Amino acid sequence: MIKIIKKELQLHNEVSLKMEQLSSSIESIAKLAIESIETNGKVILFGNGGSASDAQHIAAELVGRYKTTRKGLAAIALTTDTSALTAISNDFGYENIFKRQLEALLNENDLVIGISTSGNSANVINALEYAKNHGAKVVGFSGAQGGKMNKYCDFNLVVPSNDTPRIQEMHILVGHIICNMIDLNFSD
Numbered sequence: 001m002i003k004i005i006k007k008e009l010q011l012h013n014e015v016s017l018k019m020e021q022l023s024s025s026i027e028s029i030a031k032l033a034i035e036s037i038e039t040n041g042k043v044i045l046f047g048n049g050g051s052a053s054d055a056q057h058i059a060a061e062l063v064g065r066y067k068t069t070r071k072g073l074a075a076i077a078l079t080t081d082t083s084a085l086t087a088i089s090n091d092f093g094y095e096n097i098f099k100r101q102l103e104a105l106l107n108e109n110d111l112v113i114g115i116s117t118s119g120n121s122a123n124v125i126n127a128l129e130y131a132k133n134h135g136a137k138v139v140g141f142s143g144a145q146g147g148k149m150n151k152y153c154d155f156n157l158v159v160p161s162n163d164t165p166r167i168q169e170m171h172i173l174v175g176h177i178i179c180n181m182i183d184l185n186f187s188d
Contacts, residue, residue, distance in 0.1 A: 011163065011166060012166060012169055015159065015160065015161045015163075015166040015167075015169070015170060016169075016170065016173070018160045018161075019159070019160075019170055019173070019174070021160070022157060022158075022174075025155055025157055026157065026174055026177055026178065027181075028155055029113075029139050029155050029157065029174075029178055030177075030178045030181040030182065032111050032137045032139065032154070032155070033111050033178060033182055034181070034182055034185050034186075035111075035137075036109055036110060036111040036137065037073050037074060037182070037186070039109045040074075040109060041074070041107060041108075041109030041110040041111060042074035042075055042076060042107075042110050042111075043058075043059070043062060043073075043074065043075040043076075043110070043111045043113065044075075044076055044077075044078060044102070044105065044106070044110055044112045044113070044131075045058055045059050045075070045076070045077045045078070045079075045112075045113045045114075045115065046077060046078040046079055046098045046101075046113075046114060046115065046124065046127060047079065047114065047115030047116055047121070047124060047141075048116070048121055048123070048124070050117075050164075050168045051115035051116060051117065051121075051124075051141075051168070051171070052077070052079035052115075054115055054141075054168065054171050054172050054175060055077040055078070055079050055113070055115055056077040056079055056080060057172065057175065058075070058077075058113075058172075058175040058178075058179065059075040059076055059077040060077075061175070061176070061179040062074075062075035062179065062182065063075050065183070066176070066179035066180060066182070066183045067180065067183055068183045068184070068187045069187075069188070070183060070186045070187050070188055071186065073182065073186065076105070078097075078098050078101045078102075078105075078127075081101075084097075084101060085097050088100045088101070094122075094123060095122040095123045095126055096123065096126060097123050098114070098123050098124065098126070098127035099123070099126040099127045099129075099130045101127075102127050102130050102131055102134075103130070106130075106131060106134055106136055107136075108134065108135035108136060109136075110131075110136045110137070111136065111137045111138075111139065112127070112128065112131040112136050112137070112138050112139065113139045113140070113141065114127060114128045114138070114139070114140050114141070114149065114153075115140075115141040115142075115171060116140070116141075116142055116147070116149060117142065117143045117144075117164045117167040117168060117171075118142070118143070118144060118147050119140065119142035119143065119144060119145070119146045119147020119148060119149040119150065119156070119158070120147040120148050120149070124140075124149070125148050125149065125152065128140065128149060128152035128153060129151075129152050131152075132152045132153075137154055138152055138153050138154050139153055139154060139155050139156070139157070140152070140153040140155070140156035140157065141156075141157050141159075141171045141174065141175075142156055142157070142158050142159070142167075143158060143159040143161055143162065143163075143164070143166075143167030143170075144158070144161075144162050144167075145158065146158040157174060159171065
């Protein structure tokens, strides 16, 4: 077991070190989030499975707090309303669960963040395309080569890995880095 633990930590560290090359993209995404919040927009996040959890986690850090006490900031994860998710999935298809919510909630000052380790989740792609076509700033968190998300994102943060657990670990790390920069900007 110790051998497996050490190998997992080594793999995590290898990908983490590669993330430094994405520093300017992370900074740009943080600036988009800050600009959105300063112009009465909100940060809207979504994804499937572990990515849904990441969306909820990041939204909670913004509405609540990350490290510093500051006012609550406008953020929402489209993965939390089970009634909406099941009704939309039943009536409009699973591929439209996030797009349909954006039809109801999206404003042009909003920042939309779609999370997909492959970059190819149909429901994420459909929502990103909708957001892009309706004037919102669009960000992706993906992995591998970025997949179809590349086409619809102002910035697609592509984790340099094909390993889903490593990609997910970097997504939450980047989310925390962005939350830290947002905290510093809005601290009292």
